[in-house]
Amino acid sequence: MKKIHWIAGVLIAAILVPGLLFGKSKAQVAYPEGYQSWTRVKSMIILEGHVHFNAFGGFHHVYANDKALESLKNRKPFAKGSVLVFELFESIVENNAITEGPRQVIGVMEKDPNRFTGTKGWGFEDFKLADPNQRSVTNMRDQCFSCHESQKANDYVFSTYRK
Template sequence: MKRTIFMTIAIAIAAFGFVRYISGQANSVADVTLPPDYREWKLISVAHEGGNLHDLRAILGNDAAYRAARDKTLPFPNGSIIARVAWKYTPSEENNKVFGREQSFVPGSSTNVQLMIKDSNKYASTGGWRFVQFNDGKRAEEEVHKTCFSCHEPVKARDFVFTRYAP
């Protein structure tokens, strides 16, 4: 009797783990850390995001991601990591005094850092990418990461990457 109960519990635990794995929940961000050298990566592009976000962004890539973006290689190779660093879009009072009007904007306070990590086998359920966000250097809650892939689906033809290399 004890053995039957034990086996039933073991099967239930294994089934739960398998369901989590195939649903993509096994791809937890708990094991992802912010690479210490990401600010040294090469610049792929910059952007200003309007609307509610109203920020300035630098899109950086490790060597694999930078080469793929520069050479327009799709899909990005496994091991590619793209970092998006964002700051509040802030008028520069100092610069605007020189210009005599408000026309100069600079990065203000940091908002967050987002990573896209390419492993087409491990993250197959999200187009081969793992999406992770850091706020003040700390990984955001798991719920934040579950919304990323749906935003990137419209650019599936570009391997889910919005940014294009800016020479």
């Protein structure tokens, strides 16, 4: 009888432990409501031929909430609650002008060292068409952090604020 209990115990543990380790709900970046009225930090147009064209070619703007702006201005590490948004539009090159086409995606970085422990405190997410229901990041480290890691000296952020 004892042996059966023991076996049952092992079986239950084998089912529960991986669930606890790997199945726990992953921390998610919150949708950045109202980001378009935050501070625009910078804009850039990436045309064909640029190294990042395939990943995010087009017309983009970077927005920062108040907390993130404070760090950008003072060039200090970002406080918990800092959020940065990378908003990407198609770019239309026409009549000697480059204009914004349809919106493609917003990329979001949210700082919370308690929730995003595997990526130096930053959570990453892409919302296709800026739709709160169309998340597309399944692995923050591989899809996003791996490249942002090069900006360690600036707390993993590429953009700088021009006063």
